[in-house]
Amino acid sequence: MAILVGSDTRLLVQGLGRDGSFQANRTRAYGTNMVAAVHPGRDGQKFEDEVPYFSSVAKAVEQTGANTGVIFVPAPFAVDAIIEQVDAGLELVVCITEGVPVLDMVKVMAYIKDKPTRLVGSNCPGVLSPASKAKVGIVPGNIVQPGNVGVVSRSGTLTYEAIAQLVQHGMGQSTCVGIGGDPVHGTTFTDVLELFQEDDETEAIVMIGEIGGVREQLAADYIREHVTKPVVAAIAGSSAPAGKRMGHAGAIITGKAALASEKNKALAEAGVHVVESPALIGVRMKEVLGS
């Protein structure tokens, strides 16, 4: 079953410049059902001679039945693309684009609040369900393996790290979700935890947080009340100094709650298996599932 993306995913890719085209190619090679490409001025042409191009998302959805969109358009235009995909009625919109101004994301989140579309990102690696070969984003298809561990992370490369550790210890993934590193983003840890808890294919969950904000604490509250599946968590940035932005716009220690130690504490108190080092995610999950 997996979550968010699966065998019924009909993917629309918006923004097929250099990076977008490269990723769309990888996505198709992996086996994902890409049904439409949206890029202005290419109506009537086909991406890789097979997937029809459209100038408008609405038209693409009407003619191809796309239900999931992924966005690679440059940051100044990313918000417009999100709104266009939401207005076209896509069920899931994943915005990979990095560097979207935070006040744009503030407006987008207010705009989509009462709409049926779910947004993942911006500034995220996207979503991948290995068993159904559904890859919506940039998580490399060659590192994942089908299985029963759900992975959710704020960081892209740390998602890959967690996946690699799981595979190394013989555990596959139900779905991997990168929610993104920006301070204002769509789908949250809590949203994904809820989906994993309800998902039959997911037996355990890896959650990778970072310094900054209080979303990990909110996730801890949710886990305590609602999550019965085992959760292994790591928080990156325990060695980061206060007040310095560690790459991600959201990864900055402002106040006590933003510290890795505070997040670890909140998660441990909620019954989560917190690992001291991000290198120990796979080992700990194996222990947890083996016992």
Added chain:
Amino acid sequence: MNIHEYQAKEILDKFGVPTPHAEVASTPAEAKEIASRIGGRVVVKAQVHAGGRGKVGGVKLVDTPEQVEEVAAALIGSRLVTKQTGSGGVPVDKVMIAETLNIKEELYLSIVIDGDVGAPVVMASTEGGMEIEEVAEATPEKIFRVAGDPLIGLSTYHARDIALSLGVPAKAVRATTKLITDLYNVFVENDCTLVEINPLVITDDDRVVALDAKINIEDDALFRHPDLAKLRDPNQLDPLEQRADEADLAYVKLDGGRVGCMVNGAGLAMATMDITKAAGADPANFLDIGGSADQERIEEAFKIIIDDDDVEIILVNLFAGIARSDIVAQGIVAAAEETNATVPMVVAMRGTNAEEGIQILADSGLNITGAPDLAGAAEVLKEKLLELGGTN
């Protein structure tokens, strides 16, 4: 992006926020002239991108224009070391000379994005002059928070509620309400990540004035603010951070560490710093080379790390998704050969073209020890640190 106080004041002036009469000077003579024009007792403030300047002599009350000239002469061209700067401090290129006011009350006002609320939030406190983090720790009940609406903005009644919560005199409520509304507009219209007025003062004649101003602009939004982009002052950055800034690399110099870190991805970069610390040594830097770095940028990243005198060993941790390991390896080899670097390196390389990358490094003859993954890198690093000796 940080901007200077005098630049922040110019923005506030444009939006109608009351500020003291103040001007900026680049020479002691200019400072003297400004002081004469303002008249009476003035305050001379070093213009640097760092808090805590008052505690290290960067803010001085001065009575005469002649003394202003002396104070300015001492400050301009010096470097200030505050608790927010590295040990090298930051250069003072300009000073601001401002009128002094008769102050009855000092308050605090700021606006930030609250990611968890998903909107800009106005924070106010009666504890002006103190750092908000300290107030939040000691007396959280003294902080008032009101979120703006993402689409409508900050309603006037919300601004008035804040003014009333702060207990400003009846005569000043209307002006304070307007100031808060104007400040919210400053935040939104300039794509700020922080607007902080500390202190916001009530004068003895019940005027409300922004005595100090700190504004940070979001780098990602500078494309739509070409005028603000010009306010960037690279001299205020650490020299290595300045080079990284020019090369579009996310780099933060960390004081006192001896392990240079080169990683792709912010999360993995933080995790790499964490395992470094766990291995018994402090990281010398945070560095995310990003997903689409070409060989030239990799070379510059490597050079920045080895030009850091604190670095004794380099930990490269690459998990290539979009990035290509072979290009990163070529960049490292080219930069190391060009600079005749002999610094030992621990390298973990995985993902896209990892085998090619590892081969390039192995063939290079550089002082490199491979590691299979994050845990392995931690172990190898620990061994290498023992060989190097010394402590951290």
